[in-house]
Amino acid sequence: MAKYKTLILALTLGLLGFLPVWGDQTGGDRIGWKDTIAVTAGETRDSIASFGGDVIVDGKVRRSVFAMGGTITISGEVGDAVVGLGSRIVLRSTAVVKGDLVSMGGSIEKEPGFRVEGDTVNFKGPLFSDKAFKNGLWGLIFFPFWPIVLIFKMVNIFLWALAAFLGAMIMPKQIARASAQLRTSFWPVLGTGILAHIVFAFLIVFAALLCLILIGVPILFALIMAGVAIKVFGRVALFYFFGESMSRSFKWNRPSALGASFLGLLVIEVVGFIPIIGLLFKAVLTALGWGLVVRTKFGTVDNWFKKSTPLPPAPVLPGPTAPVPPAPAA
Numbered sequence: 001m002a003k004y005k006t007l008i009l010a011l012t013l014g015l016l017g018f019l020p021v022w023g024d025q026t027g028g029d030r031i032g033w034k035d036t037i038a039v040t041a042g043e044t045r046d047s048i049a050s051f052g053g054d055v056i057v058d059g060k061v062r063r064s065v066f067a068m069g070g071t072i073t074i075s076g077e078v079g080d081a082v083v084g085l086g087s088r089i090v091l092r093s094t095a096v097v098k099g100d101l102v103s104m105g106g107s108i109e110k111e112p113g114f115r116v117e118g119d120t121v122n123f124k125g126p127l128f129s130d131k132a133f134k135n136g137l138w139g140l141i142f143f144p145f146w147p148i149v150l151i152f153k154m155v156n157i158f159l160w161a162l163a164a165f166l167g168a169m170i171m172p173k174q175i176a177r178a179s180a181q182l183r184t185s186f187w188p189v190l191g192t193g194i195l196a197h198i199v200f201a202f203l204i205v206f207a208a209l210l211c212l213i214l215i216g217v218p219i220l221f222a223l224i225m226a227g228v229a230i231k232v233f234g235r236v237a238l239f240y241f242f243g244e245s246m247s248r249s250f251k252w253n254r255p256s257a258l259g260a261s262f263l264g265l266l267v268i269e270v271v272g273f274i275p276i277i278g279l280l281f282k283a284v285l286t287a288l289g290w291g292l293v294v295r296t297k298f299g300t301v302d303n304w305f306k307k308s309t310p311l312p313p314a315p316v317l318p319g320p321t322a323p324v325p326p327a328p329a330a
Helices: 003-015 135-169 172-179 184-215 216-247 257-272 277-296
Strands: 030-033 037-041 048-051 055-057 065-068 069-075 082-085 089-090 103-106 109-110 120-123
Touching: 003 109, 003 172, 003 216, 030 037, 037 048, 037 120, 055 065, 055 135, 065 069, 065 277, 069 082, 082 135, 082 257, 103 109, 103 257, 120 257, 135 216, 135 257, 172 216, 172 257, 172 277, 184 216, 216 257, 216 277, 257 277
Parallel strands: 030 048, 037 055, 048 065, 055 069, 065 082, 069 089, 082 103, 089 109, 103 120
Antiparallel strands: none
């Protein structure tokens, strides 16, 4: 078990190591692992990310506060969102959160006088009772597997939440640009994603055959890494799309990229819990995600396949008329 903890820690820290470069962060950012991060009164930080530790904000955080586990205590000011996954969030009477307040699988405690200017999303998670599976053959068969399913689901949600956090912090504009294509080009995006899957499958088989002569090993590795990058970016773009669409439907305030991504993650995972329907839903999402990435080149263009209309040639202006020489005298 210790081996897997070390591996997860190494991967997490490795990903977070790119945040100062990709996210244009400064020395005011704080990232912690199982330790307490405190912003004292009169102190200002840019953003806070904690994994397994506590966060105490008595001063000011210009951007977001994010924590997995632990306790988030806010008595100062946060300029954007406060997001907790499995965390206990405590808002003191002097707390000011100018963005969204999101809690997934945790709890929120509020003192009178606090202020949250954005939306508040509190998802406590499903509570399973032993009585639900106490009687009948179905309960006898499926109850022993529920802990395994729940553990797998929680690990999956944790990884996608980490991807959503990184995506929203690193390239929010690209994610928003890619997700916007679903409203204008849904069927072309879906068709592009299905076609991209077919082509990718053939490339994987071809690279696997080339592995017999060793040259295919780096090609296969590169294809796998590209497939992971496409799937992660596409899914995070879909998180943003569903979160923003849900906010529009309920006429909430426009959420931040981080808030929309986590809200979309919540919607997708809830639907994914439905048997059969959830499986089909995830399959369609995978095709849509691939289509978004291929058509927008990771959100850098609106439509990669759209040919630009050439400009018409400039009209040729007539030149000055040469003077007519006078006729010779008779």
